[in-house]
Amino acid sequence: MNLRNKISISLIALSLSFTAIHANKSFKNTDPEKDKILVYVLKNILTRGHFVVKDMNDDFSEQVYTSFIEGLDPSKRYFTQKDLKEFSKFKYEIDNQLLEDDVSFYNTVYANFTKKIKNAKSYYAELLSQPFHFDKNETIDIDYDKVPFAKNENQLIDYWRKQLKLNVLSRVQNKIEKQDDKIKKDSKTKKKSFDSLEKEARAEVLKNMDELYLRIEELEHEDWFSTFLNSVVGAFDPHTTYMAPRTKERFDQDMSGKLEGIGARLSKKGIYTEIFELVSGGPAWKQGELEAGDVILEVAQGDKEPLDIVGMRLDDAIKFIKGKKGTEVRLTVKKKLDGTTRIISIIRDVVELEETFVKSTIVEKEGKKYGLINLPRFYIDFSDIDSRDSAKDMEKEIARLKSENVSGLLIDLRNNGGGSLKTAIEIAGLFITEGPVVQVKYRGQDPIVKNDENPKMQWDGAVVVLVNELSASASEIFAAAMQDYGRAVIIGGNQTYGKGTVQSVIPINNFYPKYEKDLGAIKMTIQKFYRVNGGSTQIEGVYSDIAMPNKYSYMKFGERDLTGALIWDKVPQAKYTKTNSYENFSDVINKSKNRIALDEQFKLINEYAKWLKENQEDTSYSLNFKDFSKESALLEVASKKYTNAFKNETKLNFESPKYEFPLIEKDSVLGDKRTAWHKNLAKDIYVAEALNVLKDLKLKNTTETVRN
The missing domain is CATH 2.30.42.10 (PDZ domain)
Structure with missing residues (x-):
């Protein structure tokens, strides 16, 4: 990764911190009655129904206070220490206010922040109206957790100056590099001066900032108050969130596809x-x-x-x-x-939304055909149980692949963040006969075993499940069940995300039906789930049988790095019958591990992952152009070593299953999407190794009962 990429990531994060801000032009769209009702209902739902018993006390108040202030101003661009002194009188009073359905803390901060947004527009406009001085020796640290809030308005403006200067500087650097490349190709290219390029860069940054603040000003009180409510409900755990009506609508769309x-x-x-x-x-x-x-x-x-x-x-x-x-x-x-x-x-x-749904492809390897099924999400439409869902689609896809005589299945769950628990259980049931798939536990109660009750096994052949650090929740339920039953080899990152909690989406109007307006919903953690072997996937996730190095290998990533995440624990294991599907399970795993350890490309990826970690920890930048350019050049040289880390030509040829042929003939867009997908799969080193494992697996037919 070169410095340009590193800077662009930093700037994207900077922009996202802005878009997370929910400001409004005035109080004219506020609804005090609705705000108080929401606070009243949410506090009662949480204290009675959340998996965690949590007192609303001074510690809780401090947590909400910190979360709210930091969430509004993650880049330390708005509040000064004087503002914090004003806010601090509420630091240990928020719990008492909430118990009285009082939102004084929110109103105080909101009023202050609205003014700060107006000030910000004048700050950046003025700062970008004049050239920056890039010969000055100064630095900026973009790890804002380490940066204190500004002492006063003058220091606040200086924070703005440095952040905008970094943005402009990175653009100037990119423009100079592009210009040099053009001159190398065509010596007649007219060379622009540094001052000219700097002026262009400032104009671009100004345009982006104006567009950003236009979007910020469009946000309404509902959006803004949602941020406060999420600071409150998020104090229970990171996955409990309040969803305003529009957010709930988008959530339903994502779940159903x-x-x-x-x-x-x-x-x-x-x-x-x-x-x-x-x-x-x-x-x-x-x-x-x-x-x-x-x-x-x-x-x-x-x-x-x-x-x-x-x-x-x-x-x-x-x-x-x-x-x-x-x-x-x-x-x-x-x-x-x-x-x-x-x-x-x-x-x-x-x-x-086609990209939400299950899709499959067929690849031939050493004279045998194998099916790859990509499952991007465990989707379901809760309002229409007869409509398509991930379990029904998965069953159909397996049947289609069986009709083409595939010898094994590779299930790709990379980047699958979860979804419906119901469909995860049903999909696991396609690969085993009836039996337990997962255990769920409400607070203060014994675990409940959730079973696959269908004795039919849709696929009894070899299975490999491909995961990464972004495979979470329902993906982990499925992968854990396949691992505990000995039904599949789990291959991918060292461990999956580690989200072992279950959320229920509850319309708030259910608890306050006399209020006619839509109050939105709360997505609340009500259960933890556990593997059939008794261990939780919370924090730990699912450890791969075969770990392959990737760019996340050394990064801070997953549930274990979230503030307030619930702890790992275990319950008694359920009674289940291991399939022991393979006669050479251990041999195949050891063979793959040796292959990975000796593979030069995997070695390079591992080095790259370590290098990324080092750069992630380096959050300081020089704002002197010469020093900035030197840093950029050094990183450019270092990054060239890893240019080919993920370029892999497997010579594998992927084709759509036959049922898709007439669909692709009618729909060129679908055809283009499948062609692009197949090209990417042919370059995917992780898919290639997973197929090697799938090819090596040999089935057997013994079973072993595990009792609790």
Whole structure:
């Protein structure tokens, strides 16, 4: 990784810290009654139903205080020590206020912060209006946990100056490198002066900041108050969150993998709502007139009067464009290609987000065919139990691969953050006969064993499960069950994420039905889950049978690094029957470990992971151009060593299963996506080694009963 990449990561993090801020222009959109109701209901739900018994005392108050202040101002750009002195009178009073449904702490901070946002716009505009002095010897540390809050406004402005200077400096460096490359290719290229490039860089940073603060100002009181509520509920554990109505709607969409609307992804460009991408197979895609880059000016529901959405916040615009299946929406659109304006009529329908769903491919290796199934999420639509879900789709996909006579299955759960516990249990059941899959435990109660009750085993052949450090929750349930039963080899990162808790999404109006407005929902930790062998996946995750080095190997990563994460513990193991599916399980694992240890590319990846860790810990940058350039050059040299770390040509050829052929003929977008996926798989060293393991496994038919 060179310095440019390192800087870009830092700047992205900086931008994200801004977008996490929920500010509003004034108090005019506040709803004090709703705020108090939310506090009243949430505190009662949490104290009675959360897995952890937690007193709302001074320690709790301090935790909420710290979380809220740091969450609002992670880059130390807004509050000074004078502000903190004002806030500190609430430090040990928040618990008492919450017990009285009092939100004085929130109101005080909110009022202060609204002013700070207005100040910030004048700060960055003024600082970016003049050239920075890059011959000055000074540094900046972007590990803001180590940086104290500014003593006063002057120091605060200096914090701003350094952060903006770093942003401009990185852009100037990139511009100089690009210019040098152009000159090497064409000596007639006109060379711009440093001052000219610096001016361009400042203009770009100013434009980005203006767009950022435009988005910040669009955020409403509901967004802002949600941040405070999440500081409160997050004091119980990191996975308990409050979801405002819009957030809950997006959560349901993610869980089900579908929505009702026109099937277009939208983005905000200044004051305009623009088509970013059409969802393949969706209503807009089928209708054929709407294209990426088109700008939506007005929205009409059927033959009603159109509504002007120019300047409207994106979430609100989406609300008018989406709608129930079978209804008509008329969009007044400015076309990207010719600039003409036209009205496009689209009949809304159910839109399935294809990238959410199970997909498979077939690869041939040494004369045998193997199936690879990618499961990006354990999805389900809780409002329609008869609709598709990950378990039903997985069963179909396995049947399709069986019909093509594959010899083994590789289940790819990398980056799968979880989802439905129900579907995780059902998917595990496809690979075993009936029996326990996971144990769940409410607070103060004995564990409950959750069983696969279907005696049918959909796949009795060889199985390898590919995971990484981002495989979490339901992914860990499935992987742990496969490991405990001896049903599959788990291969991937050293250990999975380590989220061993279960959340329930509860509509808050259920507890306060007399309030007519939508109060949103709470996603609350109500259970911990445990493997059938009794151990929790909390903190520990699932350790791979075969660990392969990757870029996360030495990073701080996973549940164990979250503040307030629940502890690891264990319960008695359940009664289950190990499949002992393989006669050469240990030999295959040892063979793979030896292969990995001797592989030069894996050695290089391991070195790269160590190098990344070192750079992660180095958070200081020089703001002197010459020193900055020297640091950049040194990192560039070092990074070249790892250029080919993940470039791997396996010579494997992946093809879609036969049932997809007619679908791809009708849908070129789907075909392009599959082609890109197959190309990436052919370069994937982790898939290649997992297939080596799958090829080496030999089945046997003995079983062994494990009793508690």
